[in-house]
Amino acid sequence: MLHKGYERKIDQLVNELTLEEKIKMIHGAGLFRTGAVERLGIPPIVMSDGPTGVRFEFFNDNWGRAGHNDDGVTYCPSNSAIAATWNRELAGKSGTVLGEEARGRGKDIILAPGVNVMRTPLCGRNFEYFSEDPYLISEMAVPVIEGIESSDVGACVKHFAVNNQETERNWVNVEIDERTLREIYLPAFEAAVKKAKVRSIMGAYNLFRGVHCCENNELLGEILRKEWNYDGLIVSDWGGIHDTKAAAESPIDVEMSIYANFDEYCMAEPLLNAVRNGEIEEERVDEKVKSILRFMLRVKMIDIVEVESGDNEQTAISAGCTEQKPAVYAVRDRSRKKGSYDTSAHQDAVLETARESIVLLKNEEQRLPLAPEKTHRLLVIGHNAAKLHSNGGGSAEIAALYEINPLLGIKMELGGNCEVTYAEGYYVPDKNRQQVLNWQEVSLDELASEQGAYEGNDPEGQKIQKALREEAVALASEYDDVIFVGGLNHDTDEEGYDRPDLKLPYHQDELITELLKVNPNMIIVMMAGNPVDMSAWIDDAKSIVWMSYAGMEGGRALGEILFGEVNPSGKLVMTMPKSLDQIPAMVFGDFPGRTLTEEEHERMNAKLTETYREGVFVGYRYYDKYQIPVQFPFGHGLSYTAFSYGDMQVKESDGQTFKVQIPVTNTGKLAGKETVELYVGETEVSPENPVKELKGFCKLSLAPGETKYAEFELTADAFRHFDEKTDAWKVIAGSYTIYIGSSVSDIRSVTTITIK
Numbered sequence: 001m002l003h004k005g006y007e008r009k010i011d012q013l014v015n016e017l018t019l020e021e022k023i024k025m026i027h028g029a030g031l032f033r034t035g036a037v038e039r040l041g042i043p044p045i046v047m048s049d050g051p052t053g054v055r056f057e058f059f060n061d062n063w064g065r066a067g068h069n070d071d072g073v074t075y076c077p078s079n080s081a082i083a084a085t086w087n088r089e090l091a092g093k094s095g096t097v098l099g100e101e102a103r104g105r106g107k108d109i110i111l112a113p114g115v116n117v118m119r120t121p122l123c124g125r126n127f128e129y130f131s132e133d134p135y136l137i138s139e140m141a142v143p144v145i146e147g148i149e150s151s152d153v154g155a156c157v158k159h160f161a162v163n164n165q166e167t168e169r170n171w172v173n174v175e176i177d178e179r180t181l182r183e184i185y186l187p188a189f190e191a192a193v194k195k196a197k198v199r200s201i202m203g204a205y206n207l208f209r210g211v212h213c214c215e216n217n218e219l220l221g222e223i224l225r226k227e228w229n230y231d232g233l234i235v236s237d238w239g240g241i242h243d244t245k246a247a248a249e250s251p252i253d254v255e256m257s258i259y260a261n262f263d264e265y266c267m268a269e270p271l272l273n274a275v276r277n278g279e280i281e282e283e284r285v286d287e288k289v290k291s292i293l294r295f296m297l298r299v300k301m302i303d304i305v306e307v308e309s310g311d312n313e314q315t316a317i318s319a320g321c322t323e324q325k326p327a328v329y330a331v332r333d334r335s336r337k338k339g340s341y342d343t344s345a346h347q348d349a350v351l352e353t354a355r356e357s358i359v360l361l362k363n364e365e366q367r368l369p370l371a372p373e374k375t376h377r378l379l380v381i382g383h384n385a386a387k388l389h390s391n392g393g394g395s396a397e398i399a400a401l402y403e404i405n406p407l408l409g410i411k412m413e414l415g416g417n418c419e420v421t422y423a424e425g426y427y428v429p430d431k432n433r434q435q436v437l438n439w440q441e442v443s444l445d446e447l448a449s450e451q452g453a454y455e456g457n458d459p460e461g462q463k464i465q466k467a468l469r470e471e472a473v474a475l476a477s478e479y480d481d482v483i484f485v486g487g488l489n490h491d492t493d494e495e496g497y498d499r500p501d502l503k504l505p506y507h508q509d510e511l512i513t514e515l516l517k518v519n520p521n522m523i524i525v526m527m528a529g530n531p532v533d534m535s536a537w538i539d540d541a542k543s544i545v546w547m548s549y550a551g552m553e554g555g556r557a558l559g560e561i562l563f564g565e566v567n568p569s570g571k572l573v574m575t576m577p578k579s580l581d582q583i584p585a586m587v588f589g590d591f592p593g594r595t596l597t598e599e600e601h602e603r604m605n606a607k608l609t610e611t612y613r614e615g616v617f618v619g620y621r622y623y624d625k626y627q628i629p630v631q632f633p634f635g636h637g638l639s640y641t642a643f644s645y646g647d648m649q650v651k652e653s654d655g656q657t658f659k660v661q662i663p664v665t666n667t668g669k670l671a672g673k674e675t676v677e678l679y680v681g682e683t684e685v686s687p688e689n690p691v692k693e694l695k696g697f698c699k700l701s702l703a704p705g706e707t708k709y710a711e712f713e714l715t716a717d718a719f720r721h722f723d724e725k726t727d728a729w730k731v732i733a734g735s736y737t738i739y740i741g742s743s744v745s746d747i748r749s750v751t752t753i754t755i756k
């Protein structure tokens with residue numbers, strides 16, 4: 001809540017506005033801005049994507065890039081990379097960078113972070129999201145939001161809610177039981193509202209229980225506004241509103257879209273007419289305008305001043321209020337922070353995050369780190385080694401000031417005394433999509449068919465593929481030190497698209513298999529925003545490094561890790577399953593959706609319905625319960641040093657609050673960081689509950705031989721479940737087990753406690 005005095009001023013300003021002016025304010029007047037009311041000094045809200053940096057400028061009314069040479073920005077690690085650090089402080093720093101850059105570029109809202117749950121490893125937008133686990137998402141998203149908003153801009157948490165697939169993203173209806181909704185899909189939004197006090201939220205494209213999320217009173221009204229007391233701004237996703245009356249009568253405040261017919265938006269002339277002819281009450285519009293003004297005050301876009309107050313009269317006149325003087329009007333708040341972009345401090349911050357985001361999955365025979373002083377000839381193979389990723393992914397695309405790819409990072413690390421040879425290894429045909437059509441322009445209809453890894457399987461493509469493979473394999477047999485950098489890219493990790501399977505694209509499996517035959521010591525780096533199936537070669541590979549899209553300094557960070565300057569400390573934010581048929585949404589459910597029944601057709605404007613039948617058993621909650629062996633478990637990540645865990649000690653205070661601590665010792669020869677993970681589950685696990693769930697983590701930095709304590713505080717929240725019968729959270733008294741470990745399946749200390 002803003003100060004009472006401000007709420008009064010907001011009411012006064014709303015009274016000054018005509019219906020036409022109010023309508024102008026609540027819909028897009030440009031692709032990324034709302035309408036202004038100059039007469040009263042009210043500016044437009046200027047927004048920009050997105051999650052990895054401030055997007056380049058578009059023309060106001062078309063999706064052509066405006067072609068500025070001053071909109072290159074700091075390319076930040078994606079949320080999937082930020083989360084892999086398991087470091088709240090770095091999440092805060094990443095948010096601060098994004099917020100400062102947004103303000104520096106003159107924005108009022110940065111359309112980030114995305115906090116949707118990684119429900120399947122197929123979703124093209126998972127790289128924009130944090131994790132499969134609601135606790136990890138919340139813990140990392142809150143500091144990101146706080147960091148962003150420390151620069152007098154709004155973060156815009158998206159996409160509210162149950163937006164977990166791209167297939168038919170505008171027309172898929174999600175059916176979900178209340179418990180799963182509350183325990184898995186809402187916690188990050190709730191934390192954003194209650195803990196981070198986020199200033200804006202974006203509704204999702206999909207339907208929830210038969211109603212589009214951006215018009216959904218259950219989600220936006222009952223839960224967000226009433227239950228969580230959220231009085232901030234609610235923005236639609238671009239093109240997420242379909243019905244004037246439904247939108248007007250729901251709490252959505254601003255309608256944005258991808259089309260340039262701004263006056264025809266549902267909440268533009270159609271709404272104006274509906275209010276004029278009495279179909280919709282004007283108060284509905286007033287509520288939306290109030291949210292907008294409240295937002296503007298919060299980010300210090302404006303101050304609201306009364307005309308009588310002497311000095312301000314001057315400003316009123318300069319703001320254009322020369323004729324009939326209003327009682328109040330808006331002026332620019334001169335105390336607003338100015339932000340900054342492309343600073344060296346930002347580059348340092350993203351490097352720090354990139355370093356901790358890299359995950360060492362496997363390191364047999366301690367092949368890594370490579371010794372730079374002993375590496376005189378190095379072969380780097382793989383398209384991803386030389387690829388830039390910042391300019392793709394959908395609305396996450398940006399113009400990076402620079403981007404250090406892995407090959408460059410490796411060369412920067414080694415300097416001139418090592419001869420580095422590069423071979424592309426696998427062929428990635430350039431689809432040249434950007435030249436044909438702008439991505440966003442067609443994103444709501446035809447895009448899906450355009451997307452995905454175009455493998456280039458035509459005869460010409462096959463010829464190139466074969467030649468590249470033969471060249472790489474021949475070279476690999478001649479080198480002692482070989483690093484392969486492959487994985488996915490933004491043709492597959494892309495908005496509007498879900499991968500059909502977990503397979504590596506571009507025939508990488510064949511290539512890697514052949515390479516390992518001639519060079520069994522080859523180091524493998526997988527760069528991707530989503531798990532991939534490594535079964536074709538995983539047993540033959542000695543060292544595997546995993547990284548998501550780690551920002552402009554990602555390549556440098558990788559170089560430092562491969563050559564031992566930095567000790568890896570990232571951990572997986574999503575289980576890496578072995579195969580498609582292990583994925584709970586597919587085992588139990590109908591991912592990516594089934595056709596509608598006749599009854600559903602009558603009732604809703606959708607094409608598919610998807611029931612989240614796996615319930616709360618998303619990700620490790622499923623694999624753990626049914627003891628299904630996976631490729632790599634949630635929370636897994638190795639180090640060049642080793643950590644030993646002692647026994648945990650638990651101190652109870654009031655029967656529901658516990659202080660837990662555990663000593664962890666660095667038993668190796670190198671300094672390193674270890675994330676200590678704490679899970680909680682019932683001692684006698686009931687069939688409807690997961691065995692254990694993440695309820696705490698703590699990252700320790702340890703010198704060789706050093707011991708430190710990881711400390712946690714567990715409150716009743718850690719033991720609660722949502723009870724559908726009473727429609728409320730409940731803590732059931734009884735015995736619970738606390739598990740502490742290095743991953744969900746590498747548990748080092750266990751104890752039981754009693755909840756009274």
Ligand code: BGC
Pocket residue numbers: 049050111158237238395443
């Ligand atoms: C995406 C949003 C994005 C918006 C504006 C939509 O297609 O779903 O995440 O912020 O476009 O570019």
